[in-house]
Amino acid sequence: MKPRILLLIVFLALTACKREQKKSPSETVSISNHVQLKEESGNVHIQSGNFSYDFKQNQLPFKKIILLNASMAGYISELEAENLVIGVASPEYIYSDKIQSLLKEGEIQNVGNEQKYDVEKILSLKPDAIFTNHIASFDNTYKLLKDNGIQVVFLDEYMEQKPLEKTAYIKLFGKLFGKDKQAVAKYEEIEKNYNQLKHLALQAKERPTVLANEMYGDIWYLPGGKTSVANFISDANANYILKNNAEEKAVTMSFEEVFAKADQVQYWINAGNHISKKEMLGMNPVYSKLNVFNQGKIYVITGKEKAKANDFFESGVVRSDLVLKDYIKIFHPELLPDYQLTYMKELQ
Structure with missing residues (x-):
């Protein structure tokens, strides 16, 4: 009987370990050489260049965001997440018809431009996060926003030199917006298209x-x-x-x-x-x-x-x-x- 009891104890211990692993999954996703993303127990850690971010499970997905760069609007549109945007800077540079329509309807606010951001309006909007490229001359503004409890996320996608790695930022936005599957599917579709086109070009x-x-x-x-x-x-x-x-x-x-x-x-x-x-x-x-x-x-x-x-x-x-x-x-x-x-x- 004793060997059977020992086997039962070992089996239960292994099962408990497996259950514990399921409760605390850990996954690191390399977006590019500049950006890495790690998820553990529902919490998300992002390393973007010299900047690190830790988001707790109860902070995600973001429901209200502000964009200070028009280039990031492309990711928002691909994920059909325009309804999450409550503010943009320099709206005249944004091409998206949906975002322009929401601006006209007052659902999205103009929060200034790269000469001067409207800090008071940004604070009044109470966004979950602001996405922008890091501009050193605005460090005082960033500090003021952070001191008022607003999360500023720096993503320098313009520095990416491999086309598909720039595309891959959509997976990061998908994770933060609760659109993981949609983001991964979109990336894989673009990646497949890109590689097929690259192969086609070799036939020239x-x-x-x-x-x-x-x-x-x-x-x-x-x-x-x-x-x-x-x-x-x-x-x-x-x-x-x-x-x-x-x-x-x-x-x-x-x-x-x-x-x-x-x-x-x-x-x-x-x-x-x-x-x-x-x-x-x-x-x-x-x-x-x-x-x-x-x-x-x-x-x-x-x-x-x-x-x-x-x-x-x-x-x-x-x-x-x-x-x-x-x-x-x-x-x-x-x-x-x-x-x-x-x-x-x-x-x-």
């Missing part, structure tokens, strides 16, 4: 050479070779003129330096928000010396633009698959014969 017979961005004054600010733009170009199976560069930020060059590299360029992308080549030339006559200006194709990011709002910087932040699809359509139109550009537009 040619790999064209590409130039990006434009000049400001006498300086050309080109995306570094490890930036998101460079990654998109590579994934679209094209040859970026700075592909061997190792920078994750803009690289400054003179026109002469760009000219020396641009002889074989066939496509010029992200060339600002110009309305025509004539207008572009009026702002910078030296462009006429470039072969791509005279014989190639130039594309601007104004396919979805309304006044000051541009959806490339909103939904385009999340929909990396559609951005990649645009670039593939530009570089290899034969691979997507029926597709119409979403965010890009050819300059005439």
